[in-house]
Amino acid sequence: MNARRFNWPIWAGFLLSLIAFLSYFFVFVWFPVTRDFPWANLLLFAIAAGLLLVGVRRAFSTGQSSREDSPPKVGDRPRPRRSKIAATVLTTLSVAIFGFFIFSIFIMARRLPASHSAPRISQRAPDFTLSDMNGRPVSLLDLLTSPVNGKAPRGVLLVFYRGYW
Amino acid sequence: MTILQLRVSEHQSSLAKFEEVGIRPVAISVDTPELSRNLAEQAGYSFTFLSDPKADVIRRYDLLHASAGTNGQDIARPAEFLVDSSGTVRWVNLTENYWVRARSDQILEVAKTLR
Numbered sequence: 001m002n003a004r005r006f007n008w009p010i011w012a013g014f015l016l017s018l019i020a021f022l023s024y025f026f027v028f029v030w031f032p033v034t035r036d037f038p039w040a041n042l043l044l045f046a047i048a049a050g051l052l053l054v055g056v057r058r059a060f061s062t063g064q065s066s067r068e069d070s071p072p073k074v075g076d077r078p079r080p081r082r083s084k085i086a087a088t089v090l091t092t093l094s095v096a097i098f099g100f101f102i103f104s105i106f107i108m109a110r111r112l113p114a115s116h117s118a119p120r121i122s123q124r125a126p127d128f129t130l131s132d133m134n135g136r137p138v139s140l141l142d143l144l145t146s147p148v149n150g151k152a153p154r155g156v157l158l159v160f161y162r163g164y165w
Numbered sequence: 166m167t168i169l170q171l172r173v174s175e176h177q178s179s180l181a182k183f184e185e186v187g188i189r190p191v192a193i194s195v196d197t198p199e200l201s202r203n204l205a206e207q208a209g210y211s212f213t214f215l216s217d218p219k220a221d222v223i224r225r226y227d228l229l230h231a232s233a234g235t236n237g238q239d240i241a242r243p244a245e246f247l248v249d250s251s252g253t254v255r256w257v258n259l260t261e262n263y264w265v266r267a268r269s270d271q272i273l274e275v276a277k278t279l280r
Contacts, residue, residue, distance in 0.1 A: 029264070032266075032268055035264055035265075035266075036264070036265045036266075038264075105264060106262075109262045109263035109264050110261055110262050110263075112230065112242045112243070112260070112261065112262075112263065113227075113228070113229065113230050113231075113242050115226075115227045115228055115242065115244065115259050116227065117227035118226055118227040118228060118244065118257070118259060119226060119246060119254045119257070120254060120257060121254055121255065121256065121257055122253060122254065122255075123253070123254050124252050124253055124254070125246060125248040125252055125253070125254050126222075126225045126226060127252075128217075128221075128222040128225065130193065130215040130216055130217050130222060131198050131215065131216045132198065132213055132214065132215055132216070133198045133199075133201040133202040133205060133214045133216070134198065134202070135198050138213065138215060140248070140252065141252075143189055143191055143213070144248070144250055144252060145250075148184055148187050148188070148189045149184045149185070149187065151187055152187075152250065153187050153188065153189050153250060154186060154187035154188055154249070154250060154276065154279045154280070155187070155188050155189075155247055155248055155249045155250060155255065155276060155279045156188070156189045156190075156191055156247075156248045157183065157188055157189065157190040157191065157245065157246070157247050157248075157272060157276075158191055158193060158245065158246040158247075158248060159190060159191065159192045159193065159245050160193050160194070160223065160226065160228050160241040160242070160243065160244040160245070161192060161193070161194050161241060161243055162194065162230070162233070162234070162240045162241060162242075162243065163194035163195050163196040163200075163234070163240055163241070164194075164196055164200055164204055
């Protein structure tokens with residue numbers, strides 16, 4: 001009867017929501033298939049939603065509707081108010097976590113400048129001279145002419161990144 | 166290694182393949198040379214890091230993401246350019262979503278067509 005009183009689907013659903021959020025940044029981001037679109041995380045959120053739904057039903061059930069054919073047992077009495085509060089709080093938190101995930105991945109991450117004047121295909125790449133990590137000046141021309149693997153390079157891949165922020 | 170260095174780390178893991186086809190990957194950010202050196206030593210990166218602390222080149226390439234750094238400093242938005250030996254841009258990736266990036270395989274395909 002204690003097993004029935006402990007509303008495990010609510011807790012499992014809440015924990016799974018947390019895992020669904022964190023696993024993107026710590027696990028799934030390392031694999032292009034699960035990073036470019038976070039389907040693995042959305043799947044985890046869907047399972048969490050199912051568990052929460054079951055948990056909410058348990059918390060708010062009267063204890064009689066499902067067992068009308070059998071005589072009421074001690075453990076079958078209506079759930080205490082505490083259980084309803086826990087279910088409400090954990091479900092709300094889970095929804096908030098989901099909302100924050102959607103915001104981070106689909107809205108926040110799209111707030112990038114449009115870069116309309118960035119060099120386009122078949123344009124010349126603007127020349128530059130910058131310091132390498134030993135403080136030596138390096139120009140685009142140096143990069144395009146000094147050998148790669150003992151041969152003249154076929155090209156240079158310029159990777160602009162945000163830096164160690 | 167943090168998630169934020171992911172973009173760079175991916176190119177490191179493909180470095181041998183890039184060099185095989187004669188492509189030199191170069192990472193550019195507002196980080197100082199010292200910071201880049203520490204990062205490269207810690208994470209074992211062996212390709213070229215260039216430092217653009219005043220974001221002059223980043224501005225020239227129209228890649229400035231104003232006040233987007235942790236301390237509100239100007240930084241570069243993520244972008245990749247494949248430039249051939251004549252200095253002409255042959256492929257560009259200006260991602261619209263920070264989490265969506267070009268895959269090294271895509272870049273290698275284009276690289277193989279360069280003369």
